[in-house]
Amino acid sequence: MIIIDSSGQILFANRQVSTLFGYAAAELVGSPIEILLPERFRASHAGHRTAYMDNVRIRHMGSGFDLIGLRKNGTEFPVEIGLSPMKQGGEIKVAAAIRDVTERKHAEQALREARRDAEHANLAKSRFLATASHDLRQPLQTLGLLNGALRRMIRDEECREVLREEELAIDAMSRLLNALLDISKLESGAIKLDLIDFEIAPLFEQLGRDFAGIAADKGLRLAIDAPIVSVHSDPALVTQVLRNLLSNAIKYTPQGSVELRGDASSNGVRFTVSDTGVGIDPEQIALIFDEFYQIGVSPNSSRDGYGLGLSIVQRVARLLNFDVTVDSEPGKGSQFSFELPVAATVNRGDGTAISRELPTQDVANITHHILLVEDEPRVRNAMRTLLKVEGYRVTACATAGEAQQILRGSDPFDLLVTDYHLEGGSTGTQVISDAREFRGPSFKAILVTGDTSSAVSEMESDAHLRITSKPINPDELLAVVKELIA
Secondary structure, X not given: OEEEOOOOEEEEEOHHHHHHHXXXXXXXXXXXXXXXXXXXXXXXXXXXXXXXXXXXXXXXXXXXXXXXXXXXXXXXXXXXXEEEEEEEOOEEEEEEEEEEOHXXXXXXXXXXXHHHHHHHHHHHHHHHHHHXXXXXXXXXXXXXXXXXXHHHHOOOHHHXXXXXXXXXXXXXXXXXXXXXXXXXXXXXXXXXXXXXXXXXXXXXXXXXXXXXXXXXXXXXXXXXXXXXXXXXXXXXXXXXXXXXXXXXXXXXXXXXXXXXXXEEEOOEEEEEXXXXXXXXXXXXXXXXXXXXXXOOOOOOOOOOOOOOHHHHHHHHHHHXXXXXXXXXXXXXXXXXXXXXXXXXXXXXXXXXXXXXXXXXXXXXXOOOEEEEEOOOHHXXXXXXXXXXXXXXXXXXXXXXXXXXXXXXXXXXXOEEEEEOEOXXXXXXXHHHHHHHHHHOOOOOEEEEEOXXXXXXXXXXXXXXXXXXXXXXXXXXXXXXXXXXXX
């Protein structure tokens, strides 16, 4: 604490000033306050002091900018100062409370450096995940496609059995890779929210198409009940949550039904996935969102899946700021629910629901001409082989420019199959746009991608387009091809 008069002369300095600045009290009293400032600031400070004396007030200095104090030994250090004017007789005096903020400044600098390092680390993680997502999926994509082609070419039963085992291994690797990459993206902050208003019905329709065959293979009834209403959230992440919940419900339901509903609630729209499956013991409900936890599966036993789906659901729920509630009874089934706010700018309509059961389609395969666009040679050759073995005529190319030249020609095509990321920064969406410019707006296409961006997700409502995730199962790819051509 220092007290000065209107001319800036020090009248009083307490013991802490001597400790802080290294002067004895006798050396300070009678000296100008500028003795405690570095030489380079003294002239300007005298002007600031004179202006302050003309308009005295309580004032805090040093927050948001740097003030520097000077010790007797010549060392400098950062300070904050609080000024309080006092009247004594007819004269104004000012008490200055001086605080050494060296430690705080060091902490702030360390925090800035830590934040910068964290931002660099997140950027590095994002680059790694983008590379891993592409480079790890490509060889799996090739393996899966070649396996599918071989299973259609080989007639020896022993060889076919080996290929079936290989197919199971490839499928397990693919599911684990996708789940681990999803969790890594959520953990690293690489996923950026894209909060928009979107309709529920097209999303439910797409989920119904995607899961109808899986449910039918198990003899389950799949019911979809979508209200005509829009919500505000990230459609790609909401889709990911519902996919994991539906996949889990079908997996743990040996017989009966699985249902996806959307119902109006007091807070918005309540999404519910319910099943008639095995159910969950009350003491296990708290554990089901943990990584690698599976109901009724010991850690060392063989697994159908890896117990990562609900962990991803929980992480996405935290990211989108909603809670997932679980209502389950052993032997009677489970119900998973969460709520999203209604869209602010889209009319809710009359709440009429679209409700139907979704059977699988079994369409006879007829030879058609397919244009394949894929820049990775091994994937391109494997996919071309698979499609040819299935009886399709295939024209393959590597770039968007080559595809554009082919589409300008007179060759008839029934379907376009294109990768999303192509050479030179081109995308499959550009190829699809070119195809529809040359061949008409209803030209059918399949977009194969590992990308989860909103730009890709927004295309899912296109009735003439199917989006498939890498690495795609060859049987699933052929099923999508048949569905679109039909």
